[in-house]
Amino acid sequence: MTTVAVKPATMAQALGRALRDAMTDDPTVHVMGEDVGTLGGVFRVTDGLAKEFGEDRVTDTPLAEAGILGTAVGMAMYGLRPVVEMQFDAFAYPAFEQLISHVAKMRNRTRGAMPLPLTVRVPYGGGIGGVEHHSDSSEAYYMATPGLYVVTPATVADAYGLLREAIASDDPVVFLEPKRLYWSKDSWNPDEPQPVEPIGRAVVRRPGRSATLITYGPSVPVCLEAADAARAEGWDLEVVDLRSLVPFDDETVAASVRRTGRAVVVHESGGYGGPGGEIAARVTERCFHHLEAPVLRVSGFDIPYPPPMLERHHLPGVDRILDAVARLQWEAQS
């Protein structure tokens, strides 16, 4: 049996390929946003699509996020399947009203008569040296809105597989793309994309026995690095990649924590009112009698995103994660 040498691909390339394949398979899929056409997007995710599919299907819109999402709603009402790109996390805020009052609610308010199968791609998170308003972690806002799916890949294969599923989904999906992983590489064959777990399933990225790191998106590689470093301390950490915040995979997460007895939630988003609070509560409700220590949270600070020269102090890194792991009441064990 021969193995074909597979060249490494970046997450941005995999996302672009997902869009291209979705457009090829389904003529109702339209891509729209700022600079997505001729330029191929500021992160080059849509590179080549306008040339291949024409400007009617890959549209450079006016610079107005509420207008982009609002018109996408109308297009979806007429049977199209728009994939909207918000250029940056913080630039998606003008579209909030459309997202919350219409995208999330339309199926419900029309009793299923008018579903809006659209995907909103949002590059999010920091760590790329971006200046103000280019590094927000906005997932908690979306998570708190019933009617939306909130999905975020951490691997190249997931970027492709989850985006394909998001576009095909009859529920609207906020698809959060970790900016700093756009250029992360993995061996991945675009002509034979490996199947991935569906939206709504978390995946154990690294099995371990001492404690569970529950994380997603940009923090997944950081947690894997922390788990490697933790070996020197004698901890064998399990890393769970949530992949979707909505729906939330209680089953996989709780099974892991029941096994390890300890858990730390890790994300870039602020801690207060952040996703970690919800996750910690869900874990505690399901695993209380298996827990050796309170579920801890490692997060970005509860500050406006800092200037790039200071962001490394804000972002949860290996040390902050290991400090939290150290506080999981190990002394009680012996």
Place this chain on the structure above:
Amino acid sequence: MTVMEQRGAYRPTPPPAWQPRTDPAPLLPDALPHRVLGTRAADRVDPDLLRRLYAELVRGRRYNAQATALTKQGRLAVYPSSTGQEACEVAAALVLEERDWLFPSYRDTLAAVARGLDPVQALTLLRGDRHTGYDPHEHRIAPLCTPLATQLPHAVGLAHAARLKGDDVVALALVGDGGTSEGDFHEALNFAAVWQAPVVFLVQNNGFAISVPLAKQTAAPSLAHKAVGYGMPGRLVDGNDAAAVHEVLGEAIAHARAGLGPTLVEAVTYRMEAHTNADDDKRYREDAEVEAWRAHDPIALMEHELTERGLLDEDGVRAVREDAEVMAADLRERMNQDPVLDPMDLFAHVYARPTTHLLEQEAQLRAELDAEARHHEDDDEHDPEGNTR
């Protein structure tokens, strides 16, 4: 290189490629609102259309009165009346082809009813039992939209999608004067003009956004003038003259259908009643102003025209009024029946594929309902009369 050294490339005016992109003159609205009734232009209008408009105006007024009465009887949670604005509502409904789409705001239930929607279905939002009481695709009426102007980009997107598919469909979007201050108004008009989408925006300038008069809303010469900045024509029309509104909208729709892009129509009208039954308009306007507009009533204008031209006699008036009474009686009777609601519907349509945590909550409600039912059964056993104790 210093600036002085670049002198060879110095040019005191912009490069010649720059020029005004559109001649604004043809886009400008007329100085005064376009009128048909009481003018020679009325001679050109099909008498059948005038009679249809009249009948719908009378029904519309009766519908508004009935809906307002239903709020007083507690049958509607709230009703934003379009009394005084019936000409706009009715003309908007009648001017559309069946394949076209209407995008109403919460004040536009009458337009939906005049388009053929069952009044009970139109009123479920305001009764409080269902956010949308109808299938939007069945009547091509988008859900009644409450967040101001947010329905406008939907109309643009739908019209754009229809054109991409090669369908001959125009979207007519309704908004009020207050809504024109919203960002979504701006973005929708801009997208529509850039895409040359087959969409028509009808602003019913009824003088007030709840209590705030137009003077505090805009410094524009008229709302129709706003069109020029987007590169689309602006039209100004007497919003109480149903024939004029029908004519102007008809021209704008034909323009859109021909692939020539969107139009902004400002209909000058007046909200004769308070914002809703929960509002007190005595706090912000004078009776005299309301009375002045009462003399320019859309039904009176049409009735006068038809009578003058011998197109309507007393029997005709009576027949139209009786028809409106039948509609009102039927509406009253059906609205006086309690809607049958299933609490489990709360979860039925949130997602196509519900999340696990929603399924858990659904089970929780089911258990609560079962417990409630058992409780009632116990009560009934102890008290066969079913009396409250």
